[in-house]
Amino acid sequence: MKLDRLLAITMALLNQTRVSATELAERFEVSLRTIYRDMEAINQAGIPIVSFAGSDGGYEMMPGYRIEKQMLSLDDFTAICSALRGAKSATGSSDINGLLERVGALMPKSVSSNASVPIDMDFQPVPNDKEKIEPLHTAIRALRLVHFSYLDSKGQETERMIEPMGLFLKGYVWYLYGYCLTRADIRVFRLSRILHLQSLSETFVRRNYTLQDVEQQFMGQANFQKVRAVLRFQPAVRTRVRDEFGFDEVTDHPDGTMSVIAHYSSAERAVRNILSYSSHVTVLEPSELVEELIRHITNMARNYRIN
Numbered sequence: 001m002k003l004d005r006l007l008a009i010t011m012a013l014l015n016q017t018r019v020s021a022t023e024l025a026e027r028f029e030v031s032l033r034t035i036y037r038d039m040e041a042i043n044q045a046g047i048p049i050v051s052f053a054g055s056d057g058g059y060e061m062m063p064g065y066r067i068e069k070q071m072l073s074l075d076d077f078t079a080i081c082s083a084l085r086g087a088k089s090a091t092g093s094s095d096i097n098g099l100l101e102r103v104g105a106l107m108p109k110s111v112s113s114n115a116s117v118p119i120d121m122d123f124q125p126v127p128n129d130k131e132k133i134e135p136l137h138t139a140i141r142a143l144r145l146v147h148f149s150y151l152d153s154k155g156q157e158t159e160r161m162i163e164p165m166g167l168f169l170k171g172y173v174w175y176l177y178g179y180c181l182t183r184a185d186i187r188v189f190r191l192s193r194i195l196h197l198q199s200l201s202e203t204f205v206r207r208n209y210t211l212q213d214v215e216q217q218f219m220g221q222a223n224f225q226k227v228r229a230v231l232r233f234q235p236a237v238r239t240r241v242r243d244e245f246g247f248d249e250v251t252d253h254p255d256g257t258m259s260v261i262a263h264y265s266s267a268e269r270a271v272r273n274i275l276s277y278s279s280h281v282t283v284l285e286p287s288e289l290v291e292e293l294i295r296h297i298t299n300m301a302r303n304y305r306i307n
Contacts, residue, residue: 005030006038010047013061020058129174129191133167136176136191139199140164143206145181149195153268157195158182163204166211167191177214179207186214227264229274230284232257237280259284271296 005028012019012027021035028035039059043049048062139146143163150160163179173190180187186209233241235256242250251259264270271292274281283290 006042006045009035009038010042013049013059018052018056018058018060023058132191132194132197133174135197135199136164136167140166143203145200145202145204146178146197147200148197150189151193151195160187160189162187162189163207165206165209168211177209177211179209188214227267227270227289229262229264229270229286229289231260231262231274232282232284233260233277234280237277240277267292 008028009024012024021032021039024035024038025032039049039051050060050062052058052060136146138144146162146164148160148162149157151157159182161181162176163181164176165178166176168175168177173192176189176191176194178187178189179185186207235258238256238258241258241260245260245262249260249262253259262270262273264273267289270289274283274289274293275296283293
């Protein structure tokens with residue numbers, strides 16, 4: 001659309017020192033004559049554009065002209081750009097390139113050329129998840145139903161018909177939330193467990209749910225303090241323990257071992273996490289959890305022939 005192109009040209013001029021007509025024509029896939037008419041329209045709209053002839057000629061925004069930018073600080077701008085780059089790494093959307101350019105155009109020129117982004121956010125999902133993000137994102141925007149098979153935590157596979165509402169990243173894991181027609185309720189799905197994803201032609205009317213509603217519903221149901229365990233770790237896993245449990249939760253001992261009071265939402269999750277530390281961890285309490293671990297280890301040993 002012409003209006004979109006005029007806005008994009010204006011932002012490009014705000015963000016660059018000088019842009020040639022040929023460069024603009026190639027970028028927007030229009031003729032030079034169209035670019036000349038666009039420049040005239042922008043001038044008539046009250047935005048002062050100066051043209052320069054010659055081999056290094058082109059168009060510039062008149063010196064001293066600016067859009068009001070006091071609403072956001074430089075830190076605000078860099079944080080927004082950082083988040084947008086992270087979103088681009090996840091979705092691969094080309095639309096974000098234009099948005100980054102428009103946001104960059106609003107940064108004060110005195111600092112925008114030298115400004116660095118202090119935080120680099122990389123939200124890129126694993127390949128298995130990434131191939132699902134684009135079709136799900138398209139279905140969400142087009143309000144189209146999706147169908148897939150879903151694996152629950154126990155390995156049970158069910159068929160689902162979903163009104164997709166949004167994607168979100170939590171704890172390095174990508175999720176889809178939407179209204180499940182199969183269960184007649186709002187649901188959250190981990191992307192790595194979605195199989196045989198299909199976007200359908202049927203459309204739907206979006207229900208009055210937000211991500212905040214979903215978080216309140218499911219976080220309210222979850223009890224992350226259900227299982228309390230006292231663990232003792234060997235020095236070899238010191239770094240991982242610090243990464244996973246934080247410095248405040250860890251008690252150091254003179255022999256180099258560490259004690260942690262850990263909380264899990266279920267005994268199953270506790271066992272899975274503790275076993276991932278192999279022989280570098282000992283469960284001190286509760287006794288019920290120790291017995292559960294012994295059962296799992298015994299069953300694991302049956303899978304191997306010991307000579």
